[in-house]
Amino acid sequence: MVKSEVFWWKAGVLEMGLAVLSGYVIETRVFRGPLDLLLDLIEKEELDITQIALAQVTDQYLDYLSRLPRRDPAELSAFLWVAARLLWIKSRVLLPRPPLAAGEEGEEEGEDLVRRLQEYRSYRQAAGFLEERLKAGWRSWGRVSPPVLPPSRPAELEGVSLEALLAALQRRLAELAVEEVRPRPPSARVTLVEKARLIYERLRSRPEVSFQDLLAESSSREEVVVTFWAVLELFKRCWITLEQEELFGPIVIRRRSDTASAWEGHPEWWSELEDLA
Amino acid sequence: MRTLLEALLFVAAEPVSVSELAQALEREEAEVAAALEEWAAEQAGRGLRLLRLGNRVQLASAPEAAPYIERFLGLHRPARLSAAALETLAIIAYRQPITRAAIEALRGVDCSGTLHTLLNLGLIEERGRAPSPGRPILYGTTFDFLRHFGLQSLEELPPLDLPEAGPEEPGG
Numbered sequence: 001m002v003k004s005e006v007f008w009w010k011a012g013v014l015e016m017g018l019a020v021l022s023g024y025v026i027e028t029r030v031f032r033g034p035l036d037l038l039l040d041l042i043e044k045e046e047l048d049i050t051q052i053a054l055a056q057v058t059d060q061y062l063d064y065l066s067r068l069p070r071r072d073p074a075e076l077s078a079f080l081w082v083a084a085r086l087l088w089i090k091s092r093v094l095l096p097r098p099p100l101a102a103g104e105e106g107e108e109e110g111e112d113l114v115r116r117l118q119e120y121r122s123y124r125q126a127a128g129f130l131e132e133r134l135k136a137g138w139r140s141w142g143r144v145s146p147p148v149l150p151p152s153r154p155a156e157l158e159g160v161s162l163e164a165l166l167a168a169l170q171r172r173l174a175e176l177a178v179e180e181v182r183p184r185p186p187s188a189r190v191t192l193v194e195k196a197r198l199i200y201e202r203l204r205s206r207p208e209v210s211f212q213d214l215l216a217e218s219s220s221r222e223e224v225v226v227t228f229w230a231v232l233e234l235f236k237r238c239w240i241t242l243e244q245e246e247l248f249g250p251i252v253i254r255r256r257s258d259t260a261s262a263w264e265g266h267p268e269w270w271s272e273l274e275d276l277a
Numbered sequence: 278m279r280t281l282l283e284a285l286l287f288v289a290a291e292p293v294s295v296s297e298l299a300q301a302l303e304r305e306e307a308e309v310a311a312a313l314e315e316w317a318a319e320q321a322g323r324g325l326r327l328l329r330l331g332n333r334v335q336l337a338s339a340p341e342a343a344p345y346i347e348r349f350l351g352l353h354r355p356a357r358l359s360a361a362a363l364e365t366l367a368i369i370a371y372r373q374p375i376t377r378a379a380i381e382a383l384r385g386v387d388c389s390g391t392l393h394t395l396l397n398l399g400l401i402e403e404r405g406r407a408p409s410p411g412r413p414i415l416y417g418t419t420f421d422f423l424r425h426f427g428l429q430s431l432e433e434l435p436p437l438d439l440p441e442a443g444p445e446e447p448g449g
Contacts, residue, residue: 032361033386078386116385122438123383126367127360129435130426134363137347137354138340138427140326142420145290 033075034082035120037064042117049117051110055093058086085113162248168212173221190223193273195230203240203255211242211251233273278304278312286327286336292420294333317429328423329430335420340427355425365391366400370422371437374404374415392416400425 031037039049041060047053065079089110202209211231218224231253234240243252281302286293295313299306313334317327324342328335338346347354358366365388368380380388395401404417423430 032364033384035385036364074387082385116383119439120383120385123368123371124364126371126434126437127363130363130367130370131358133426133428134355134358136427137343139343139355140328140337140340140424140427141346142292142328142335142337142424143287143290 034079035117036124037061037079038082038086039117039121039124049114049121051089051114052093054086054110054113054117055090058090061086082113085110089113165212165248165250169215172216172218173224190220190226191274192226192230192233195223195226196234196273199230199234199240199253203253208252208254211253214253278302278309279316282309282312282316283336286334289335292328292330292333292335296332298334320429326429328420328428330418330420330423333420337424343427359391359394361386361388361391362394366395366418366422369395369401369416370418370431370434373417374407375417376407376409376413376415378413380416 031040038054038057038061041057041064042049042053045053045057047056062083065083068076068079092110199209199214214227214231215224218227231240231242235242238256241254241256243254244250245252282298285298285301295310296306298313299309302309310332313327313329317329320326324339325336326339328337346352364384365380368383369375372379372383377388377392380392392401396403399419399421401416401422402419404415406412407415418431422428428434
């Protein structure tokens with residue numbers, strides 16, 4: 001504590017010395033806005049925030065404004081707005097007061113700037129508090145990842161590689177190609193809605209269904225396509241989630257928990273699907 | 278109850294609401310809230326602290342441990358915040374939820390760039406919209422804010438030295 005006080009005292013002397021030597025103070029601080037500048041001027045003069053104090057620092061404020069490096073117009077206008085108020089206040093302080101009437105409202109205008117500046121000062125102090133906390137480096141950390149949960153995939157899917165999946169699909173397609181030679185009853189057609197319902201029913205009794213299993217049940221090329229389509233449609237409508245743990249790995253279909261009840265509650269979704277097919 | 282709360286918060290990956298805790302423990306929310314409060318009050322000198330924001334809580338490391346944690350995890354000190362960012366952050370911390378216009382009225386300058394930076398840093402977040410015309414976005418501070426400044430809750434901010442309320446603002 002003592003140490004830091006000594007340091008600041010030395011720094012103060014050094015700053016004063018520089019100012020005396022060079023004859024002027026170099027502006028090193030970038031002001032955060034007109035109120036920031038105004039507050040600094042008042043504090044430098046060790047004044048309380050009053051209309052009189054504002055009038056006293058008006059010239060310095062305008063002086064700074066004239067040397068203000070070119071900034072964007074919005075920021076400049078903020079500085080000018082305060083400058084206009086300052087000039088008004090100064091004229092009020094210097095000139096004999098006109099009687100009542102117009103004076104009432106003007107008085108409030110000046111008080112308004114005083115109040116704003118006082119309020120601003122307390123937030124600037126609060127910012128200082130935050131800065132101290134940052135400098136002290138007292139941060140804390142929370143947990144950012146959940147504990148590793150046991151895999152919810154069925155064990156039979158474990159160790160399934162890309163090659164195995166592709167092979168399964170090809171084998172299936174090859175079988176179907178052979179089957180197709182045989183005459184089939186035309187009633188075996190499967191619609192998009194039927195497939196979607198199948199997936200839905202499946203997911204009601206189980207937490208997840210593997211895409212591979214669904215394909216395996218398909219008895220024709222057409223059905224494979226419809227199954228794939230149904231999965232895409234359900235996914236597009238956010239009824240299900242698709243998860244693939246690794247590139248080309250098995251795809252697991254799950255019902256989205258937040259739409260659990262929505263499935264039943266929206267019969268029109270089904271008719272929407274029917275319209276598609 | 279405290280034992281269970283500690284265990285639940287240890288396995289939670291993100292801030293948890295009091296109601297979620299109450300549900301898991303099959304207790305009344307008020308009861309859980311009271312237990313949390315009591316626990317937080319007795320944590321001084323412990324390695325873990327309970328952070329509170331609104332009705333959510335999170336377990337975090339004690340701020341005093343920061344230098345050691347940084348060394349342990351090989352972390353760098355965070356980048357410094359600009360004076361304008363700190364000022365904006367202070368206003369939001371005390372006055373949340375607050376609109377951009379209200380922040381700008383207090384600071385006297387445009388704050389859109391600063392707000393953008395603070396949002397990107399995750400120190401503030403959108404908190405819905407004000408019912409006033411144009412339905413402007415409201416901003417509030419996050420758990421990241423508490424952790425960044427080593428605070429347990431917003432109540433740890435020092436009281437604001439505000440001027441006495443003057444006459445009503447013109448037109449307000």
